[in-house]
Amino acid sequence: MPAVLEDQRIIEFDVRTDEMLVNMGPQHPSTHGVLRLVLRTDGEIVSETEPHIGYLHRCAEKIGENLTPRQWIPYTDRMDYLAGMNMNLGWSLVVEKLLGRNLPEKARHLRVIIAELNRIASHLVGMGAYGLDLGTFSPFLYAFREREKILDLFEEACGARLTYSYLTPGGATADLPPGWLQKCEAFLGQFEPVINEYHALLTTNAIFIKRTANIGVLTPEMAIDYGCTGPVLRGSGVDFDLRRDGEERYTEMYDGYAFEIIVQVNGHYPKDHDYPAVPREAVVGDCWHRFYVRMLEVMQSIDLVRQAMDRYSVAKGSWGEPIKLTEKLPKGEAYLETEAPRGQMGFYIVSLGNGAIPWRARARSSCFCNLSVTHELCRGCLIADVPAIVGSLDIVMGEIDR
Amino acid sequence: MAAQVFLDRLQARFKTAITGAHLDAIDPWIEVTPQSLVDVCTYLRDEPDLQFNFLNCISVVDYFEPDPKKAAKVDFQPHLEVVYHLGSIKYKTSIVIKVLLPRWKNDVPGNLPEVPTVSGVWSTANWHEREVFDLSGVRFTGHPDLRRILCPEDWEGHPLRKDYEMPLEYHGIRGR
Numbered sequence: 001m002p003a004v005l006e007d008q009r010i011i012e013f014d015v016r017t018d019e020m021l022v023n024m025g026p027q028h029p030s031t032h033g034v035l036r037l038v039l040r041t042d043g044e045i046v047s048e049t050e051p052h053i054g055y056l057h058r059c060a061e062k063i064g065e066n067l068t069p070r071q072w073i074p075y076t077d078r079m080d081y082l083a084g085m086n087m088n089l090g091w092s093l094v095v096e097k098l099l100g101r102n103l104p105e106k107a108r109h110l111r112v113i114i115a116e117l118n119r120i121a122s123h124l125v126g127m128g129a130y131g132l133d134l135g136t137f138s139p140f141l142y143a144f145r146e147r148e149k150i151l152d153l154f155e156e157a158c159g160a161r162l163t164y165s166y167l168t169p170g171g172a173t174a175d176l177p178p179g180w181l182q183k184c185e186a187f188l189g190q191f192e193p194v195i196n197e198y199h200a201l202l203t204t205n206a207i208f209i210k211r212t213a214n215i216g217v218l219t220p221e222m223a224i225d226y227g228c229t230g231p232v233l234r235g236s237g238v239d240f241d242l243r244r245d246g247e248e249r250y251t252e253m254y255d256g257y258a259f260e261i262i263v264q265v266n267g268h269y270p271k272d273h274d275y276p277a278v279p280r281e282a283v284v285g286d287c288w289h290r291f292y293v294r295m296l297e298v299m300q301s302i303d304l305v306r307q308a309m310d311r312y313s314v315a316k317g318s319w320g321e322p323i324k325l326t327e328k329l330p331k332g333e334a335y336l337e338t339e340a341p342r343g344q345m346g347f348y349i350v351s352l353g354n355g356a357i358p359w360r361a362r363a364r365s366s367c368f369c370n371l372s373v374t375h376e377l378c379r380g381c382l383i384a385d386v387p388a389i390v391g392s393l394d395i396v397m398g399e400i401d402r
Numbered sequence: 403m404a405a406q407v408f409l410d411r412l413q414a415r416f417k418t419a420i421t422g423a424h425l426d427a428i429d430p431w432i433e434v435t436p437q438s439l440v441d442v443c444t445y446l447r448d449e450p451d452l453q454f455n456f457l458n459c460i461s462v463v464d465y466f467e468p469d470p471k472k473a474a475k476v477d478f479q480p481h482l483e484v485v486y487h488l489g490s491i492k493y494k495t496s497i498v499i500k501v502l503l504p505r506w507k508n509d510v511p512g513n514l515p516e517v518p519t520v521s522g523v524w525s526t527a528n529w530h531e532r533e534v535f536d537l538s539g540v541r542f543t544g545h546p547d548l549r550r551i552l553c554p555e556d557w558e559g560h561p562l563r564k565d566y567e568m569p570l571e572y573h574g575i576r577g578r
Binding site: 053054057059061062097098222224225226227238240245247332333334335337344346348350352354359360362364368369372373401402 | 455459461463476496524551553554
């Protein structure tokens with residue numbers, strides 16, 4: 001970015017050497033899976049970045065054209081494998097939209113509990129792995145210690161620890177087991193104070209701030225132009241979150257919940273007196289802000305899970321009933337996006353009305369768009385900043401390549 | 403209904419370039435000609451009271467039934483639909499634009515149909531169009547860098563076409 005080049009200290013780098021192409025990946029540890037970046041470098045400065053993706057491509061969409069919607073649920077788990085529940089939710093909602101089916105209240109609260117817990121787990125990995133990218137190992141272990149407890153909760157609810165297939169069109173495959181809510185509450189009570197450790201390890205750490213503040217600045221206009229969503233969009237100061245601004249079918253899940261969108265407005269984040277202050281070096285849209293938005297979303301998700309558990313425990317009626325495995329689909333098409341941890345995950349279903357198998361199943365990946373902005377962010381940065389920038393986008397290759 | 407307003411605006415401005423609309427669908431859509439696509443998109447993005455500044459997704463649906471027995475029963479002519487899901491960050495509205503294309507240009511199998519790129523309107527389209535080109539086989543004219551993105555560069559065919567057949571082998575790896 002020009003901001004880096006204007007830095008007076010950069011002048012000492014301004015020695016013309018031969019340009020060199022450097023291959024980063026596809027097995028580089030800081031590329032989050034199998035991403036290959038080809039960097040054109042002039043000494044230490046990166047002039048061009050070209051991401052090469054597709055190493056994890058499994059043509060999930062083609063598979064979706066040959067399975068019924070419920071049979072495709074396990075394949076959605078394997079897209080963003082760090083947030084399987086949110087993937088299940090997106091596909092379930094779009095199938096329900098096509099079928100014109102509404103859920104009982106209890107099922108909606110159940111989904112909020114599960115989706116927000118998975119958001120916490122996903123952001124924990126994002127945070128820990130970001131520490132790894134920047135060369136510190138401890139936060140990763142701290143993050144996985146807590147994530148493990150969320151996985152235990154999920155395992156108790158659905159039997160799986162990573163690929164859940166729990167939320168499904170029509171509701172969920174089972175109700176939460178007895179005593180689960182108490183365990184969840186106990187976890188939240190234990191987890192909430194721990195977050196201060198993360199802030200001490202990373203958010204307010206002087207080295208971390210040096211590595212992330214004012215690095216990879218993404219302007220709001222560019223974020224919208226490239227279709228960036230989720231924490232990447234909100235880190236740039238755009239006040240947009242599908243949980244509030246999405247389609248009614250999705251936002252009604254959060255009806256009546258007290259929550260504020262995590263975005264900096266007039267120099268302040270919501271309730272920011274409770275959290276570490278924004279360092280002076282940080283500018284909106286840089287790596288630090290993208291990271292910070294995720295950290296605050298963890299706090300907010302804890303609050304949302306608590307609210308959802310209160311509502312769930314008093315809600316009457318059923319927790320939903322899954323549609324039949326071979327439920328006939330009406331003729332038509334539907335598209336819906338949900339706010340997954342990494343951004344807006346969209347699903348598109350087209351049916352000819354001649355059976356239970358959709359004619360077309362399409363997944364719009366949030367990371368795919370978030371990654372496409374890399375070449376703009378990395379222009380003119382140092383080689384060492386590339387992992388910091390790519391890490392701050394928090395990508396999952398399984399979702400990009402599908 | 404918001405979609406009716408968008409349709410009226412587009413019809414007043416572009417007249418015959420708007421070839422159809424389905425406003426009673428779950429997600430109402432408007433069909434435009436390939437030639438007018440870029441103008442329509444630029445208009446939708448730039449009008450102060452529309453501001454569709456966010457391109458959610460580009461998808462292609464292949465309407466073709468390869469099985470001759472089933473083909474007699476389907477109620478469509480073979481064609482491709484390029485679907486653009488647009489949204490407005492400011493007004494929280496959405497609209498679907500469709501472009502209908504023949505499956506092959508001039509009905510020559512293997513000759514990819516063409517539609518102008520909208521990567522100049524939204525940068526999101528750059529990678530999305532590469533993906534569509536790769537998997538569904540549509541050529542976006544004017545695209546700055548139209549290469550395969552998910553499949554290997556030397557892959558043959560476009561997997562999301564309904565008549566696609568998996569290769570028998572690829573670099574010594576058995577395909578099917």
